Amino acid sequence: MPEYTGSCNCGVVCFSVDGEKPMHNVLCHCRACSRAMGASPVHVYAVAVDQFRVTKGVASLKVGEGVGNMRHAFCGECGCHIHQHVDGMSFRAVFPVNFHIEKDDPSNPCGKSCMLPDELMPKAHVNYENRLMDAGDDLPKFTMFGNSQRLNNDGTKYQG
Numbered sequence: 001m002p003e004y005t006g007s008c009n010c011g012v013v014c015f016s017v018d019g020e021k022p023m024h025n026v027l028c029h030c031r032a033c034s035r036a037m038g039a040s041p042v043h044v045y046a047v048a049v050d051q052f053r054v055t056k057g058v059a060s061l062k063v064g065e066g067v068g069n070m071r072h073a074f075c076g077e078c079g080c081h082i083h084q085h086v087d088g089m090s091f092r093a094v095f096p097v098n099f100h101i102e103k104d105d106p107s108n109p110c111g112k113s114c115m116l117p118d119e120l121m122p123k124a125h126v127n128y129e130n131r132l133m134d135a136g137d138d139l140p141k142f143t144m145f146g147n148s149q150r151l152n153n154d155g156t157k158y159q160g
Helices: 031-037
Strands: 001-005 014-018 022-029 042-048 052-056 062-066 070-075 079-088 091-094 124-126
Touching: 001 091, 014 042, 031 042, 031 070
Parallel strands: 022 124
Antiparallel strands: 001 014, 014 052, 022 042, 042 091, 062 070, 070 079, 079 091
16 A cells, blocks of 8 residues: 655654555645645545554644634744644545655756656646636646536536
């Protein structure tokens, strides 16, 4: 079963994720994610609570209130977001950008490749009606998580 490790930018908070069965692996355009991260869309990899574990720096992990019942956990030292969740929901949404996926790559000017492995590539866009711009990729676009209205790249209803 794939296990991913990750950390904040300064390395004070470390975590592991059991990636066997993610609940979602998506690009989220909702305002809660976008405003908290300062970018849109946000690559969200959601797993059940028992699939996420802080392995170092629990005392440095701070939780802030977000939009509605959204909670954002971040490192109290460097401010890096570690995970987010909705109060009362049994998941943790983590961010693959924080996973330790770098591989040596002499052809890259910095000597490392940060390309996501295929299994971590996002599978869809969600909350697409909140997008800041149209996405030009071939991923399916939806209004929400789960079985919701599918949309075209321009935001009109999908007729496929």
